[in-house]
Amino acid sequence: MWLDLINIIEMPGSRKAFECQLDTELMDFPSVESFKSAPYAKGEVVNTAGLLTLKAEIEADMVCTCDRCGKQFESVKVQEVELTLADNPEDDENPDIYVIEGNGIDVSEILETAFLLDMETKFLCTEDCKGLCEHCGKDLNEGPCDCRKPVDPRLAVLGQLLDIE
Numbered sequence: 001m002w003l004d005l006i007n008i009i010e011m012p013g014s015r016k017a018f019e020c021q022l023d024t025e026l027m028d029f030p031s032v033e034s035f036k037s038a039p040y041a042k043g044e045v046v047n048t049a050g051l052l053t054l055k056a057e058i059e060a061d062m063v064c065t066c067d068r069c070g071k072q073f074e075s076v077k078v079q080e081v082e083l084t085l086a087d088n089p090e091d092d093e094n095p096d097i098y099v100i101e102g103n104g105i106d107v108s109e110i111l112e113t114a115f116l117l118d119m120e121t122k123f124l125c126t127e128d129c130k131g132l133c134e135h136c137g138k139d140l141n142e143g144p145c146d147c148r149k150p151v152d153p154r155l156a157v158l159g160q161l162l163d164i165e
């Protein structure tokens with residue numbers, strides 16, 4: 001969504017509010033199975049003594065896949081975004097600064113990118129998900145499996161010696 005900033009760019013103390021939906025097609029992330037509804041963003045651009053700041057809150061209602069056990073789970077992510085808007089192309093390397101060209105910004109595109117950059121690297125159904133047994137594939141959250149724990153080779157030798165006696 002294009003947000004025209006022409007009325008606040010030269011007006012310290014002014015602000016412009018916005019609300020928009022984000023495009024899930026542009027928010028593809030491997031562990032996110034689907035979005036239950038379009039992620040929604042709400043915020044404002046504020047001109048503080050000539051410095052423009054974009055503040056927004058994104059809310060996304062997602063169905064994710066657990067990285068350990070593969071189960072699907074629902075997760076609501078609420079993310080606060082705060083970016084400085086500057087028109088100096090030299091600021092392009094700074095992740096906290098978005099370089100504006102012209103008199104406005106594509107606010108949904110900025111927020112879609114911010115959302116992806118903030119994605120956690122591990123998606124877990126519960127923080128202490130036990131995952132699947134690497135031998136039999138049983139979901140260890142439902143209880144232990146029958147696989148024998150791999151024995152330390154040194155103990156295995158000891159076991160053999162004890163067996164002989």
Ligand SMILES: [Zn+2]
Pocket residue numbers: 066067068069070071124125126129130131
């Ligand atoms: Zn899990």
Ligand SMILES: [Zn+2]
Pocket residue numbers: 133134135136137138145146147
């Ligand atoms: Zn097992």
